[in-house]
Structures are given as C-alpha cells and as structure tokens.
Amino acid sequence: MKYFTLVWAGLWRKKVRTILTVFSVVTAFFLFGMLQGINIGINSVTNRLSDTTRLRVSNRIDRQGTMPLSHVARIASLPGVASVTPITAMVGTYQRPSNLIVALGVDMEAWHKVYPEFRTSPDQLRAMARTRDGALVGVVLAQRYGMKIGDRIPLQSLNITNSDGSKNWIFTAVGFYDIDQAHDFATNILINYDYVNEARVGGKNTEMQITVRLNDPKGYTKVAPAIDDMFVNSPNQTMTQNEKDFIQSTLAQIGDINFFVNGIVGAVLFTLLFLTANTMMQSVRERIPEIGVLKALGYSDATMLALVLVEALLLSLAAAGLGLLAASAAFPAIMARIPSGGLEGLRVPGAVYGWGTGIAVLLALASGLPPAWRARRLKIVDALAGR
Secondary structure, eight states, X not given: OHHHHHHHHHHTSSHHXXXXXHHHHHHHHHHHHHHHHHHHHHHHHHXXXXXXXXXXXEESSOTTSOEETHHHHHHHTSTTEEEEEEEEXXXXXXXXXXXXXXXXXXXXXXXXXXXXXXXXXXXXXXXXXXXXXXXXXXXXXXXXXXXXXXXXXXXXXXXXXXXXXXXXXXXXXXXXXEETTOGGGOOSEEEEHHHHHHHBSSSTTEESEEEEEESSGGGXXXXXXXXXXXXXXXXXXXXXXXXXHHHHHHHHHHOXXXXXXXXXXXXXXXXXXXXXXXXXXXXXXXXHHHHHHHHHTTOOHHHHHHHHXXXXXXXXXXXXXXXXXXXXXXXXXXHHTSTTOSOTTOOOOHHHHHHHHHHHHHHHHHHHHHHHHHHHHOOHHHHHTTO
C-alpha cells in the first residue's frame, strides 16, 4: 500500500498535466479502437460469413449494374449447382429519415438453401410463401423497433419506385430470422423477390446479384468459369467469384483499408510516445530531490526504478482502457449510421482489446524506462542537491 501511495502521489503531482496527458492517451486509444475495430472486424466477419460453397455473380461491366432474371434459370441448370437465388436490394427509411433499413428481395426457398445459417421456423417460411408482401425481419432489427408478427412495415424507398409512382412500400411481418454465429448482423428484412419485381416501375425481371450454392466446395474452379463462359457473348456478361473474394474485392474498391488504418494508427501512437515520454521525464526531473530523500530513507535503486515504471504503466493502461471502452460504446452507433454499408452489426473484436493492452504496455515501457533508469542511477548527494 505504501508503494501505491507513492505512485499515486507522483501521478497527481501536477494535476493539470496528468489530466491533459490522460485525455491525449484516451483520445489516441479511442481512435485505435475505432479504426482497428473496422479493420480487424471486417476481416473476421468476412471469414465468418463467407462460405467456400457459395459464389457471387455480378455484372462484369458495372459491379453496381443489373442482370436479366433469365440468368438465374440458366445458372441453375449447370452441373454442380445446388441452389440459386436472385438478389435485389431496396434501401429505405422507416418512421424517420435517419432510420435506414435494407430489404433484400430474394427467392425465399432458394435463399434458405443457399444460406442455411439464416434460421427461420418452417411455419414462418410457409407464411412467407403464402404472403406476397410478407417480410422476415432480422431479430436485432425487430428488437430495435419493437416489431411483431402481423405488423405492417412501411418503407420509404430510396432506390425503387412503386407501380403507383410513389416510393412508398408496405410489407407485413410474418416472421423473424437469426444468423448462426453472427447474431448482430440480423439487421435487415428479407422480402419476396417476385412481389417487388412485379410491383416496381423500372428494372423489371432484373437482379443486382445472383448467389449460387455448390454441391461441392471444390467445384468452384469448374462452375465459376462455366457461368462466365455461358454469358461471354451476352450484352450482360458476368463476373463470378467465391464469396470471400467477392467481399474483399468490393472493399478494395473503397481503398486499401489496412494501409490507411495502420498508417493513421501508427502516426497517432508515434506522436503519443513522445508526449508521454516528455511527461514522464519532466515528472521525474521535478522530483529529483524527493527521490534523493527516499533513497536516503533506505529505498533501493531497483525500487525507485520499479516505482517510476509502475507509474508509467498505471497512467498508460488506465487511459488506454478508458479509450477502448469509449470506442466499444460508440462503435455500434457509428456503424449503424453508415447508409446500407452492411456494417451495422459490427462490434469491436476482442483482438483489438488484446492489441490495445499490449501497445499500452509497450508505450509505458518506452516512455517510462529512460526516466526510471535515471532515477535508479541518481546518487543521493546529487539528488538532494537537485542535480
């Protein structure tokens, strides 16, 4: 306890300086938590949600373009293909403009064969088949807005016009879905492709993507080229990739996320190292006579070195912990604000806390070791003289 009292007194010797240093470290680790949360989180989600038995088919000329619905039946006829579903995405607002919801128009029966990790009760699947304007709501989304079976869900679409000339769409909640090992991503609505296709004004009989499930994961090397060869002379040529490659190439269009994140984090932590090192050096410099007194009272050189290092560790770890906790609290809300980004279920991965703790320890050692070593080497006579 006596040692902790000394460490605590040393930390708060200059309250304003300590508070400003803590604020700087908290801010740096908040940025670290947010940026590495996106970086590591996207990689972990890609690995968790992508499946080697699934292929994504998109328009070769324009990744955001559409393809004819006839492509689906032709792909389904290929050997090795287990199931195929078209996908069209409706981005809409619910209740207020800030509440963005993505409704995926799919072939519901095929969807659950392609994505068996999407869990829905058989009764609710049958209800979707009977209800053309039916919707399966992600359990996270349902909890957020208090949606129940039988509720009418009005969406103001941002990208698909209804046959009445408006962008108003109303769906009926007939059930819910959850996702194995990815519960936080059950944030969308699944609707019947046929209903949207018949009711919309433009883009009839087209889809934005086609998802294919294979009988054999190793069949990718044969089926993917066969799909693209089938449409090589078509005005709507295709690009077929396995799911993981598709997601990574989509993210690559945004930029090299790894490079940008690591560059920003590295610059922030490099600057922080000089800040904390300067703080510790100045703190020890001001306490040289006190260190001399402690040594005269019998405190060993090793004890003085340990006290300064513990002070640096306490400062760094406490502030880093506050920064990472703040990032953990703010991260989901910020991800949910990204329009149709598909990241609303992302959370700060546990690996970020591990890396953050390690970096905080290294930061404390790098900034605390030089002044700690100086405190250890001080002679009592020189220290009492203030030298």
